[in-house]
Amino acid sequence: MTVQNSSLLFSANVTKHLPMVVGGDGNYLLVEDPDTKEKRRIFDAVGGAAVCALGHHDEDIVQEMAEAAKACTYSFPASLTNYYAEELAKFYIDESPEGAFAAALWTSSGSESNENAMKLVRQYYQEKGELERTIFVSRKQSYHGYTIGALSLGHSARQAPYKDIILPEEQTPKVSQVYPYRGLLENETLEQYNDRLLEEVEQTFIKYGTNKIAAFVCETLSGSTYGTAPSIPGYLAGLRKLCDKYGILLWLDEVMCGTGRASATGGLNCWESFPDFSGPDIQTVGKTLGSGYVTIAGVLVSPKVKKVFAEGSATIAGAQTYHQHSFNCRVALAVQKKIAKMGLRKNMYTMGTHLGNTLKERAASAKYKIIGDVRGLGGFWSIEIVKDRNTKEPFPPSLGVGGKVAAKCLQNGMTAMGLGATIDGKKGDHVSVAPSFIINEDDVEFIVSTLLSSVAEVQQDLQKLGEL
Numbered sequence: 001m002t003v004q005n006s007s008l009l010f011s012a013n014v015t016k017h018l019p020m021v022v023g024g025d026g027n028y029l030l031v032e033d034p035d036t037k038e039k040r041r042i043f044d045a046v047g048g049a050a051v052c053a054l055g056h057h058d059e060d061i062v063q064e065m066a067e068a069a070k071a072c073t074y075s076f077p078a079s080l081t082n083y084y085a086e087e088l089a090k091f092y093i094d095e096s097p098e099g100a101f102a103a104a105l106w107t108s109s110g111s112e113s114n115e116n117a118m119k120l121v122r123q124y125y126q127e128k129g130e131l132e133r134t135i136f137v138s139r140k141q142s143y144h145g146y147t148i149g150a151l152s153l154g155h156s157a158r159q160a161p162y163k164d165i166i167l168p169e170e171q172t173p174k175v176s177q178v179y180p181y182r183g184l185l186e187n188e189t190l191e192q193y194n195d196r197l198l199e200e201v202e203q204t205f206i207k208y209g210t211n212k213i214a215a216f217v218c219e220t221l222s223g224s225t226y227g228t229a230p231s232i233p234g235y236l237a238g239l240r241k242l243c244d245k246y247g248i249l250l251w252l253d254e255v256m257c258g259t260g261r262a263s264a265t266g267g268l269n270c271w272e273s274f275p276d277f278s279g280p281d282i283q284t285v286g287k288t289l290g291s292g293y294v295t296i297a298g299v300l301v302s303p304k305v306k307k308v309f310a311e312g313s314a315t316i317a318g319a320q321t322y323h324q325h326s327f328n329c330r331v332a333l334a335v336q337k338k339i340a341k342m343g344l345r346k347n348m349y350t351m352g353t354h355l356g357n358t359l360k361e362r363a364a365s366a367k368y369k370i371i372g373d374v375r376g377l378g379g380f381w382s383i384e385i386v387k388d389r390n391t392k393e394p395f396p397p398s399l400g401v402g403g404k405v406a407a408k409c410l411q412n413g414m415t416a417m418g419l420g421a422t423i424d425g426k427k428g429d430h431v432s433v434a435p436s437f438i439i440n441e442d443d444v445e446f447i448v449s450t451l452l453s454s455v456a457e458v459q460q461d462l463q464k465l466g467e468l
Helices: 060-071 084-093 110-128 148-155 190-210 235-246 303-310 326-341 346-365 400-412 441-464
Strands: 020-025 028-032 039-043 103-107 136-139 213-219 247-254 282-285 297-301 371-377 380-385 417-420 429-433
Touching: 039 441, 060 326, 084 103, 084 297, 084 326, 103 110, 103 326, 110 148, 110 247, 110 282, 110 297, 110 303, 136 148, 136 190, 148 303, 190 213, 190 235, 213 235, 213 380, 303 441, 326 346, 346 371, 346 380, 346 441, 380 400, 380 441, 400 417, 400 441, 429 441
Parallel strands: 136 213, 213 247, 247 282
Antiparallel strands: 020 028, 028 039, 103 297, 282 297, 371 380, 380 429, 417 429
């Protein structure tokens, strides 16, 4: 296949062609240079953006897609629906802890799910007659999507260019993120740190008016903004208690970390890794739900939330074109059933934990002096890059060290996600991996060794530049 010299795609680089994915199998991508036509087989250690659960070109799913294309017919969700959407909702509800969820809305992306969740929160309080609840409290260095409402909930370098058109700060106030590496004070215990974080949340509720707060929104396990920092013991349970105290909805964003990527129980939900937590009121999901085979994400609501709607108007205003899409739902259901049948959620947690432990052990060596922290949970891990391990001083943002490590990984035959603005939306670097659920011990060894060798090469380059 040939393409013209300048790209016609209006995304990423709008003039230059990016490397072309022309095939894939299992954990590997086949990537072609659009200019030279050279092809390389690349280990996909980040699954696009924590998307690929079953790996690429799974034969069972490809067959299911072919059959679904013949069997599925489009339906507009305002007036018609389909059995596949219902079956996928039943699967997610049944596979989650009893009583956690009562209904689901299936969308096309995580950003879209978060936008819809904002509207559902608003309608929830309209149904209850609490019209003054219009404030969404979320966290610093969070990411909830690239649409305007989702950007308003988030807080990162991505948000800055759109500051003038997103929701005002007084409607979307931010509290500190869970970030022990930099947030834990000297001689402070993790329990004391947790208490301090929760006290900040409560004081923010009080400051803006406990009768005006609609929802508290956070990622169970942070994603791309500052690199896979898990909730700490007692944090989610503490949020649950505070939200219940003031009648505020607790909304977890598990678009990146959920649907089996990081659950200690081998369940669907990342929050199941925290046994003292009973569950959220609303949860957004995506990514691994369709494993890259279909464009699908979702919003899950608790029995409490559904009850208010059911006993009120019993309707959801509006419908988007591809909500509850039959083809997407059928394929996603096949993906999730295969993952469940093969025990791959548990495998992801087991192999992911092995990956994290191995990475921690080896990265501690003085050989990798620019690795300041290794953090993550289950199948989602990051390293934070620093100029000085002792002081945690970051490199100048202009160096783009996170991106350099990811680029070096690609040269060495592996994808990784390397980003900057880790600490505060301006400075800091991290590199993340989020492999497929099908990885084994050999794959773990390859990921760890490739990541660390790439770090070592970048470190050597920085020394040559006089930056170390």
